[in-house]
Amino acid sequence: MAVTISIGSGKGGTGKTTLLCNLALLLAKKGKKVCLVDLDIGGADTHLLFGLFEPKYSLTDFLNKKFDSLSEVAHTFYSFHGLQIIPGTGSTLQTANMSYQEKQRLLRAISALDVDVVLLDVGAGTSYHTLDFFMYSDIQICVTMPEPTSIMDLFGFLQLATIRKVLSSFLSSSEVGKILKKNSFPTLKDVFDLAEQTQEGAKEKAQQALLFFHPLLVINRDVDNARLNKVKLKQLVAKYLGIDIPLLGNIPEDPAIKDALRAYMPVCELSSKAPSAQAMGVIADKTEKLIELFNKKSGNSTQ
Ligand SMILES: Nc1ncnc2c1ncn2[C@@H]1O[C@H](COP(=O)(O)OP(=O)(O)OP(=O)(O)O)[C@@H](O)[C@H]1O
Ligand SMILES: [Mg+2]
Structure with a gap:
């Protein structure tokens, strides 16, 4: 079964798509069978970064039930190491208000993809779809810029993602589930407190x-000078969310990224020596190791 990796951030424009496209390409170059799924409903643009302007099919054709499997709407880039992508869909009322059943059908189709790695671009923001697609994955990557505003947006995103995860861990038919469903929570601590008040031991669960x-x-x-902000973010999530966010990498500001965008090619392919490409190379090496570790732990044998 494929390992799924999602990428998210609170704020838009932090560089999610840039990183994900390059990571997908670098993993494909390492010999992995990779499929990138553009779930950024309304802001789908991954295909453009590879110079694909008019995809024959897109996620819309799957959501409209024109096809039963996602592989039928995938586009293979033979010139980019056989990387596959599922081009995204524009925002329609149907996609923006995807029902629970439709979302489950999509997630089942993602897990049925016959590849080693699936990369999900979930887009920006904190809609339920975005949070659910982000949390669905085996490995999550979150991207921020070093400014305090971007850091705080990411903290807000992670707080809502953890709240959503905790809420969905209680069956809606259970006593705690019913109570939690009726309330809205500004912080994760509020969820824990109400869960415990409703039933002893629920906080631990x-x-x-x-x-x-x-x-x-x-x-x-x-x-x-971003070190301080990084430390602050790690402290915030440890204190208020009780989680650790290990650093996967730093990508410098680099004009080569804009040049690559204009050439409709990932920077790692166009200028592999550029500082941003080198930094993403390090991120890809680390990610490859994490994928192997995940496969070993879960008994997957995709190699
Ligand atoms: N390290 C960098 N140096 C210079 N420019 C960058 C860098 N990273 C990203 N950019 C530029 O910033 C812009 C936003 O990047 P990108 O589209 O990857 O962000 P995003 O998080 O996917 O945005 P959205 O939330 O809208 O989907 C693009 O024009 C991209 O070329
Ligand atoms: Mg994007």
Whole structure:
């Protein structure tokens, strides 16, 4: 079964798509069978970064039930190491208000993809779809820029993602589930407190839902003085969310990224020696190791 990796951030424009496209390409170059799924409903643009302007099919054709499997709407880039992508869909009322059943059908189709790695671009923001697609994955990457506003947006995103994860860990038919469903929570602590008030021991169960949630942090457009903000973010999530966010990498501000965008090619392919490409190379090496570790732990044998 494929290992799924999702990428998210609170704020838009932090560099998620840039990183994901390059990561997909680098993993494909390493010999992995990779499929990139563009779930950024309304802001789908991954295909453009590879110079594909008019995809024959897109996620819309799957959502409209024109096809039963996602592989039928995938586009293979033979010139980019056989990388596959599922081009995204524009925002329609149908996609923006995807029902529970439709979302489950999509997630089942993602897990049925016959590849080694699936990368999900979930887009920006904190809609339920975005949070659910982000949390669905085996490995999560979150991207922020070093400015305090971007850091705080990411903290807000992670707080809502953890709340959503904890809420969905209680069956809606259970006593705690029913009570939690009726309320809205500004912080994770409020969820824990109400769960415990409703049923003794529920807080511990809620905390367990986050046991394996260790989103990996990438600081993009990094500058030298960003260390303090990084430390602050790690402290905030440890204190208020009880989770650790290990650093996956730093990508410097680099004009080569814009040049690559204009050439409709990932920077790692166009200018592999550029500082941003080198930094993403390090991120890809680390990610490859994490994928292998995940496969070993879960008894997957995709190699
Ligand atoms: N390290 C960098 N140096 C210079 N420019 C960058 C860097 N990273 C990203 N950019 C530029 O920033 C812009 C936003 O990047 P990108 O589209 O990858 O962000 P995003 O998080 O996917 O945005 P959205 O939330 O809208 O989907 C793009 O124009 C991209 O070329
Ligand atoms: Mg994007």
